[in-house]
Amino acid sequence: MAKVRKRKISNFENAPIVHYLIPKHEILSEEEEKKILEKYNVTKEQLPRIKIDDPAIRHMNPKKGDIIKIYREDKHAKSIYYRVVV
Template structure:
């Protein structure tokens, strides 16, 4: 079976630590539930991701070198 998460076109997905999450939420003045969602069955999610975790996704960008987005893991 192919591990999709290791494909070169899949951006880096990491579980955000609680301390870093608090900084992000404060910066954007939002709650965790206001974040866009990602399902637990998404093949790009790290193995350790659980429902309620926030995932940081770092994508390559032509204009800013890297674009960072956040997703809340849901069922």
């Protein structure tokens, strides 16, 4: 009986948004997740977060608890950042 709440579907909903401010986002596989957590000796709760409906990852249909790998390109250096989907 419970009504499923529908989110407003905009034109960009299923296509990745291209903008120069958005770096490349990528969902990690389970093996990669393990490697990363081991490498930095952290749990998922300690990682920075990203919202599940974040416009930059919405088109990838992420699940809660996924780790997103972000290829940052700052002015001074390129770096890789990780965020957990909440």
